[in-house]
Amino acid sequence: MTHSTHTVTNQVPPLVGYDVFASDRALAEGVLRHAAAERHQEMQRELGELGRAAGSARVREWADQANRHEPVLRTHDRYGNRIDEVEFHPAWHHLLGHAKTRGLTGDAWSRPDGHLWRAAAFHVWTQAEAGHGCPVSMTHSAVPALRAEPEVAAEWEPRLTARAYDPELRAPADKAGCLAGMGMTEKQGGSDVRANTTRAEPLAAPGEYLLTGHKWFCSAPMSDVFLVLAQAPGRDADRPGPTCFLVPRVLPDGTRNVFRLQRLKDKLGNRSNASAEVEFDGTWARRVGPEGRGVATIIEMVTATRLDCVTGSAAGMRAAVVEAVHHAAHRSAFGGLLVDKPLMRNVLADLAVESEAATTVALRLAAAFDATGEQERHFLRLGVAVSKYYVTKRCATLVAEALECLGGNGYVEESGLPRLFREAPVNSIWEGSGNVNALDVLRAIRREPESLDAFLTEVGTAQGADHRLDAALKGLLGELADLDGVEGRARRLVERMALVLQGSLLVRFAPPAVADAFCASRLGGDWGATFGTLPPGLDTRSIVDRARPVA
Structure with a gap:
């Protein structure tokens, strides 16, 4: 319709109907690089199908609806019965069911190159909507923790890894597929789970307990089963302490377990996903792992979810970069397209380099998950913690800059950028905030020196390929040689480790224009405090063209 006052021109067409996977050259190339050659065709087919769905108008509408119509807590039915x-x-x-039936909650544990495939799929699908990625991630990550108790794993692993979505609360044996959540933190402790007060009283049957206490944050409370920590009395351990338990929502006989949802959290972002405060009062549970060894039992789940934090943040970065580049390629201002303006191109290239670095390190870590050697396991120990700290922190800064590329249009909900911006900080907080992860890196360096050796071997693979990377690695080795008072500078040390790791990967695997821009800015010292301050002489046009989505 033409209005009497003006005709609408110079507006950017909607970014729909494109293949999220195939358009992401860093992601697609990374999958081919790390996967066995005989699996390339199958992976590309599956990821292409997922990518086309993620970029469709229908799925974008699902994402908008899921966030505009937030979850609602129903504590009682009409007759006054507690239902929670x-x-x-x-x-x-629709979103969660699509992820479950495409294997994002289970395939990583059973197929060759499974973690690589699954990381790429998670990267693609959560660009459509990130909130439902929480139960997807926890269901996937619960598997290695359950394996600490083979009998429990034999019962629950097939349900969690099944490619079937059934949202109804029923007896687990009657469901084709189940979801998992977790509840670790309490009011008084937060990340200090050893301060938890929830207690576990053993029953006569081996491995069965009743829990009494609370959880301050319980993720995805509509799930079928939860992994929680509680203080066990020490019947099977020399010293009592946090112990891991499996808590089902519905008991085997079909009755509801005591799992009282007090309220849903009113969160900054992640609005489509419910997070709850939970009370346990004689809640039936199964022990997973030895008494007093809850933290050690749950650590495998933490490692997997931390990798998802890295991958999810990389996906959020990519989604923001795609919107910014698409906008600039279609919007004219001051006599030409924004993408052709040198300063805007500098901003877009800087954002694209950051995004590619995050994606590249996420895929490298996923490939290490698939590997069986000790060297890769040790590299993973430090690589995940370092990347969890740095990549998740960069996400919020990047999304804010990408939003600004759209000007006032980016500040409007319809653009999708405000939702990405609200979502951006969550992965930095979940599974240990910045300080927790930085201190975890120090702990690994001191207690597991083989992890530092593996990390330095990985980054040293690119030694001699770029003088700026060589200088940065030399500086890092100097810092690692003097760990006196290191706790106060832990963040700076971990940041340097992350940058050297990303630089090493890009020098080896990225196009020369991308690697040159990363080394010149992040490692060469010629970089400002904001995006868009790449030094002169770089091939920013090639970098932006590489990042552009293609319908």
Whole structure:
């Protein structure tokens, strides 16, 4: 319709109907680089199908609906019976069901190159909507923790890894597929889970307990089963301490377990996903792993979820970069397209380099998950913690700059950027905030020196390829040689480790223009405090063209 006052021109067409996977050259090339050659064709087919769905108008509408119609807590039914259920919009079920039936909760543990495939799929699909990625991630990550108790794993692993979505609360044996959540932190402790007060009283049956206490944050409370920590009395351990337990929502006989949802959290972002405060009062549970060894039992789950934090943040970065580049390629200002303006191109190239570095390190870590050698296991120990710290922190800064590329249009909900911006900080907080991860890196360096050796071997693979990377590695080795008072500078040390790791990967695997821009800015010292301050002489046009989505 033409209005009498003006005709609408110079507006950017919607970014829909494109292949999220195939358009992401850093992701697609990374999959081919790390996967066995005989699996390339199958992976590309599956990821292409997922990518086309993620970029479709229908899925974008689901994402908008799931976030506009937030979950609602129903504590009681009409007759006053306690039900403790969370009601979701149908769009949420469409998104979560698509992820579950495509294998994002289970395939990593059973197929060759499974973690690489699954990381790429998670990267693609959560660009459509990130909130439902929380139960996807926890269901996937619960598997290695359950394996600490083979009998429990034999019962629950097939349910969690099944490619079937069933949102109804029923006896687990009657469901084709289940979801997992977790509850670790309490009011008084937060990340200090050893301060938890929830207690576990053993029953006569071996491995069975009743829990009494609370959880301050319980992720995805509509799930079928949860991994939680509680203080066990020490019946099977010399010293009592945090112990890992499996808590089902519905007991084997079909009755509801005591799992009282007090309220849903009113969160900054992640609005489509419910997070709850939970009370346990004689709640039936199964022990997973030895008494007093809950933290050690749960650590495998933490490692997997931390990798998802890295991958999810990389996905958020990519989604923001795609929107910014697409906008600049279609929007004219001051006599030409924004993408052709040198300063805007500097901003876009800087954002694209950051995004590619995050994606590249996420895929390298996923490939290490698939490997069986000790060297890769040791590299993973430090690589995940370092990347969890740095990549998740860079996400919020990048999304804010990408939003600004759209000007006032980016500040409007319809653009999708405000939702990305609200989502950006969550992965930095979840599974240990910045300080927790930085201190974890120091702990690994001191207690597991073989992990530092593996990390330095990995980054040293590119030694001699770029003088700026060589200088940065030399500086890092100097810092690692003097660990006196290191706790106060832990963040700076971990940041340097992350940059050297990303630089090494890009020098080896990225196009020369991308690697040159990264080394010149992040490692060469010629970089400002904001994006868009790449030094002169770089091939910014090639970098931006590489990042551009293609329908």
